[in-house]
Amino acid sequence: MIFSKKCMECHNIDIKLKGPSLRDVTKKRKAEWIMNMILNTEEMIKKDPQAKILFKDHVVKMVVKDVNEQDARMVLEYLRSIDNNINLDTIPVKE
């Protein structure tokens, strides 16, 4: 849900929109890198060599609004589940 509200304006799993498609991003990048990209986008684009290259290749700049660390972590888990073909709906939720 967070992904569709906060990210899908620019990202799709398989199709390049304003931002890159995100399939297998959790295999390409470390978890901390992705967390940083979501939470400290500005700084990443300025300082991280990989984020800099991505920024050069895209017309728009990634801007994430009102996403806290917990939200970012959930989105990361969501992306990871896609990359590992896990359907989160089939995993029982712990009470």
Ligand code: HEC
């Ligand atoms: C306003 C459009 C926009 C929104 C909203 C947005 N992004 Fe992005 N994203 C981009 C662009 C553009 C890039 C490429 C880097 C750049 O130009 O800033 C990018 C890059 C990324 C990357 C790096 C991809 C790679 O190949 O390494 C990840 C991961 C990512 N975004 C995740 C997210 C997540 C998760 C959200 C939602 C919390 C989100 N983005 C919201 C536009 C957006």
